[in-house]
Amino acid sequence: MEFKVLGKDGKARAGVIKTNNGEVLTPAFMPVGTQATVKTMSPEELAEIGYQMILANAYHLYLRPGHKIIEKLGGLHRFMNWKSAILTDSGGFQVYSLAKLRKISDEGVEFQSHIDGGRHFFSPEKVMEIQEALGADIIMPLDDCPALPASRSRLEESVERTVNWAKQSKAVKKKEGQALFGIIQGGLDIELRRRCFLELYQIGFSGYALGGLAVGEEPNERAKIVEEMSRILPEDKPRYLMGVGPVEECLSAVRQGIDLFDCVLATRNARNGQIFTSSGKINIKNSEYAEDESPLDRECDCYVCRNYTRAYLRHLYVSGEILGIRLNTWHNLYYYQMFFTRMREAVMAGKFEEFYLEGKKKFEEER
């Protein structure tokens, strides 16, 4: 993996990540394909929208269908017919949010599957083995990801473990071309966050991720961590803000120099009928759209907005038709991709601050 910053405007950067499976222009939003599919979408549709990297999940794919099956079938790219880059998350977060009866120790995490209750154990090495088998382009080490708020001593423990596990993860053999990122923990404690980063930096990783956020804290608390950390994150490595997805937060984080994002928001909201538009969110379920012949978003030129009315999409939604959530998802993912493309263009044109202020004003008006 190679990373280059191609343009800067303030702290905001436009760059490119080169992987064995193509380039990823940054800042980039990664659609979430937890179970080896971005819900409702085909790989060709994602590529048509412009996505160059998606996220999949080691925890989920380990449990079902099993990483060894995917390896035997030629790896995750081939398994799911996705020809561009993939980042796999380690499962550290999922063990905390989904699994039952987890028991954490310095050796790893024991947990029960959320699917069938079966007992499993994740060590840092095991999680690397899983991700080597999956063959993603960028992989993440097992981390200790506490829910917030958390006590200082819990956060200290989490940082220590996360650093040790990162070191162990780095020592494990990977697939050729697989890049390992470090995950920074430390909750809302800047000093702990700094300490965690500095120790990870000494080990040395291909990129650095802010983990353990979007786990209960307020957006402004999160923003403060992003701002503080962006002062010390190395310029020459990709910076990844894990699991944070509201576009207004992405905008602020890009302004601080963040390059990568992932979030279920775009896809999950679509399945609930919530649509992102250039004039704010709408819910397509609402009866006010029953006879509305306008597209979801007049300013959008995606496949959905070019071909379907709100009235039709509402009809599909209230009728429980799958095409409805397919089209909603398509539009929301296009909205995100366009927003990121515009951020990138603004950086390259030296007009990011203008873009940022305009965006911020708009999002505030919509609230």
Next chain:
Amino acid sequence: MEFKVLGKDGKARAGVIKTNNGEVLTPAFMPVGTQATVKTMSPEELAEIGYQMILANAYHLYLRPGHKIIEKLGGLHRFMNWKSAILTDSGGFQVYSLAKLRKISDEGVEFQSHIDGGRHFFSPEKVMEIQEALGADIIMPLDDCPALPASRSRLEESVERTVNWAKQSKAVKKKEGQALFGIIQGGLDIELRRRCFLELYQIGFSGYALGGLAVGEEPNERAKIVEEMSRILPEDKPRYLMGVGPVEECLSAVRQGIDLFDCVLATRNARNGQIFTSSGKINIKNSEYAEDESPLDRECDCYVCRNYTRAYLRHLYVSGEILGIRLNTWHNLYYYQMFFTRMREAVMAGKFEEFYLEGKKKFEEER
């Protein structure tokens, strides 16, 4: 609407129906798009597979979103972004199979909506009004469709009503280019079927449909009706066997000179994991496919078979992923379309009997 027979082999015919929304090569299978969407599929995907006409349902669209809304939005083609032909069924069958507390009289049917229990009344004229608003290329009159077995007197009543309603339907103004078919009732009673047809023929319709089948009788009883009726159906009009879908039955019916078919089998089975292949049906849920790297059907060259393994499709299915039922549906619809294309080619090449015997043998072996 115009219909031409372009080739014959025995009683089997290859023809073309010309509509305001393009040509439909026959014999043709129409995917069912009850609620203005063929479940899980986009219109472009249906066109890519080769479909030239789909079926939608007046009963469903009247109840939701309402035919007047669809009319206001430019008609059904525009509403659902489908650029080829549409046939709408009248709802006669749906009133019997879905609605509650129906009360039938010579004036029409009173029923309660299966969605919200609201009371509605369908007269033959009302059903024409609905279909004029929807604007389908081929429309069907309200008919009286009894479940089988039915008494002789019930069947006689059904035939009489169906003929009277067909006459009333013909008298109603339609959209320019809209073709009205006649629906032949009469259950398994050949004499009643003949009587029904002859009376409809005197009124005169653009095509003739065998209705009231696949409502409880055995396939061989159905086949007998098809065989007997095909002797007297006019050569120069399309012949439509309503709601009958197993490919082996379509094969036999095409041999008797049937041109049009519709059935939910291809799409519904796909959603239940049942896949049609050139070597018989399989259920993708089965654990035997967990590590199977072969495509659904080695002899199929559809998008799904070119890009995905059974192992992946099983994973999607057992994980409850929508892409799974999308891809299953795609493949099954492709299977049907290919089967119909081959029947047509066999007729045009004068080799239909050979194709029929081979197919029949294969289907028997698979049982």
